[in-house]
Amino acid sequence: xxxxxxxxxxxxxxxxxxxxxxxxxxxxxxxxxxxxxxxxxxxxxxxxxxxxxxxxxxxxxxxxxxxxxxxxxxxxxxxxxxxxxxxxxxxxxxxxxxxxxxxxxxxxxx
Amino acid sequence: xxxxxxxxxxxxxxxxxxxxxxxxxxxxxxxxxxxxxxxxxxxxxxxxxxxxxxxxxxxxxxxxxxxxxxxxxxxxxxxxxxxxxxxxxxxxxxxxxxxxxxxxxxxxxxxxxxxxxxxxxxxxxxxxxxxxxxxxxxxxxxxxxxxxxxxxxxxxxxxxxxxxxxxxxxxxxxxxxxxxxxxxxxxxxxxxxxxxxxxxx
Numbered sequence: 001x002x003x004x005x006x007x008x009x010x011x012x013x014x015x016x017x018x019x020x021x022x023x024x025x026x027x028x029x030x031x032x033x034x035x036x037x038x039x040x041x042x043x044x045x046x047x048x049x050x051x052x053x054x055x056x057x058x059x060x061x062x063x064x065x066x067x068x069x070x071x072x073x074x075x076x077x078x079x080x081x082x083x084x085x086x087x088x089x090x091x092x093x094x095x096x097x098x099x100x101x102x103x104x105x106x107x108x109x110x
Numbered sequence: 111x112x113x114x115x116x117x118x119x120x121x122x123x124x125x126x127x128x129x130x131x132x133x134x135x136x137x138x139x140x141x142x143x144x145x146x147x148x149x150x151x152x153x154x155x156x157x158x159x160x161x162x163x164x165x166x167x168x169x170x171x172x173x174x175x176x177x178x179x180x181x182x183x184x185x186x187x188x189x190x191x192x193x194x195x196x197x198x199x200x201x202x203x204x205x206x207x208x209x210x211x212x213x214x215x216x217x218x219x220x221x222x223x224x225x226x227x228x229x230x231x232x233x234x235x236x237x238x239x240x241x242x243x244x245x246x247x248x249x250x251x252x253x254x255x256x257x258x259x260x261x262x263x264x265x266x267x268x269x270x271x272x273x274x275x276x277x278x279x280x281x282x283x284x285x286x287x288x289x290x291x292x293x294x295x296x297x298x299x300x301x302x303x304x305x306x307x308x309x310x311x
Contacts, residue, residue: 013193013194013197013285023183023186027183030179030183037307037311038172044311047311048308051303051307052303054303055303059299062186062299066292066295067293074128078133078136081137081140084140085140089143092148093147096151096155
């Protein structure tokens with residue numbers, strides 16, 4: 001019983017190599033984001049897009065290699081909560097920006 | 111069920127399922143995610159409301175930000191090594207890795223407090239402009255979470271000292287803290303991208 005809990009199929013907790021792969025990817029993505037901003041090689045909007053994409057990919061890397069999220073059936077409820085929350089946060093952030101931007105336009109505060 | 115398992119436990123049709131304690135903690139983290147989402151939305155709305163005060167471009171520095179990011183990123187992998195040691199029941203290694211993680215986290219909080227003190231000293235405190243109010247609320251909420259994580263790490267280190275094996279209850283605590291710590295690193299990715307780097311373009 002305790003054996004099953006401490007060493008399940010090897011998926012739910014990582015190995016040394018998976019942590020190191022995740023860490024190396026995270027370092028590369030972080031360095032790339034800093035590099036893009038510091039080098040000023042892209043236009044401002046291009047830079048913003050680039051760092052947004054890099055951050056998105058790095059979040060996925062962390063979720064997979066550090067938080068050990070996966071598609072296994074034992075993680076169904078975790079994933080369900082997660083995607084509900086992501087959807088909620090997207091509505092929250094985009095909705096807030098939309099409403100406040102609209103308000104600012106109508107109040108001519110800019 | 112796609113997979114059948116051998117252990118028979120009463121009333122559970124999903125084996126290999128992590129402990130309900132860990133799942134409950136996961137649900138808490140999701141609510142925490144909504145808190146941070148709200149604060150990011152606030153920051154996104156107020157990010158250009160400087161009220162004649164300093165902008166992020168004038169305030170933020172690459173060196174301090176890079177060091178903070180590096181400390182938190184390295185602390186993520188050291189905690190991961192601690193979890194691997196915990197699964198092998200190597201308690202002295204677990205305590206050692208938790209200690210390293212604690213020091214890295216402490217360095218992060220120290221740098222952040224130093225940065226805040228410096229900004230407030232220069233008159234760029236949370237009362238200067240809407241941008242700075244939103245900045246301090248968001249970043250210090252993250253810093254407060256890291257501080258709570260540090261207290262939690264010390265608590266678990268003390269509880270682990272002198273024990274010879276890690277019971278399931280302790281393993282659950284370590285797993286919850288693992289989720290918490292890695293979650294904070296994900297929040298920091300969003301902070302350094304959308305708060306710092308986006309202001310420094």
